[in-house]
Amino acid sequence: MRIPCPYCGDRDAQEFVYRGDAAPQRPHDEAAFFDYVYIRDNPAGPMREHWYHALGCRNWMVVMRDTRTHEIHGAELTR
C-alpha cells in the first residue's frame, strides 16, 4: 500500500505508523473517557485515519482510506 504524504510524496506504508480512527475527539469529562479509549467503530468503507510518517518527515496526517479495498483517497497534514 502506498500513502501520499503531503510533504514527501508517495511512500510505502511500511514507513508509517498507524494510530487509528481520526474522528473521535478527546472528551473533557471522565465518564466519556473510557468510551473514547476503548470503544471504537470498525467501519467497512471510507474512513479518516491518523498516520505518522515515522521513517520520513515525522508529520502526523489524516489519510482517507477505504477499509474494504485499502484504496487511498488522499491525505492531509494534521494541524
Ligand SMILES: [Zn+2]
Ligand atoms: Zn512524509
